[in-house]
Amino acid sequence: MSAFSLSSDGKLAITASETSSKNDFDYLVGNWNIRNRTLKEPLAGSDEWEEFDATQEFRQILVGLGNFDIFHTELGGKPFEGLTVRLFDPKTRLWTIYWADSNAGKLDDGKVGSFNGDEGEFFGREVVAGKDVIVKFHWDKRNPKTPIYSRAFSADAGRTWEWNWYSNFSRR
Structure with a gap:
């Protein structure tokens, strides 16, 4: 998986795995049902979880150097949408994952990383x-039908x- 280290000024330095490629997210192309489980209060010592369902449409862009998905659900009785944009840099072999949602209306600073075989890790602040x-995203595609x-x-x-x-994915 991608490795990270911290510089003396606290910046993340991320290194791609040897197997990282522009095809790492190809398994997500298409439509999905997602069962989500989230900690109600992160970093508060809480062990109370919430669960909710969502759907997602995923497609490739930029001749395979990128992709995006649209995440749909209802939170607190109101419609909620998220947008993920993933871009692959062929020089560094690193992916950057950006998120925006209907609450904030702007892209975040991105999480950077790569896959090593069937598992990927991505880091940001x-x-x-x-x-x-430090935020870590982990993708597990050992079973690409239920990532x-x-x-x-x-x-x-x-x-x-x-x-x-x-988030547990299953095909729609």
């Missing part, structure tokens, strides 16, 4: 619950991780 955290996405936060520079989101 965010402020969550007032804390500067799993998960997310974790680390408030201690990557020494420990709190897993706070799981």
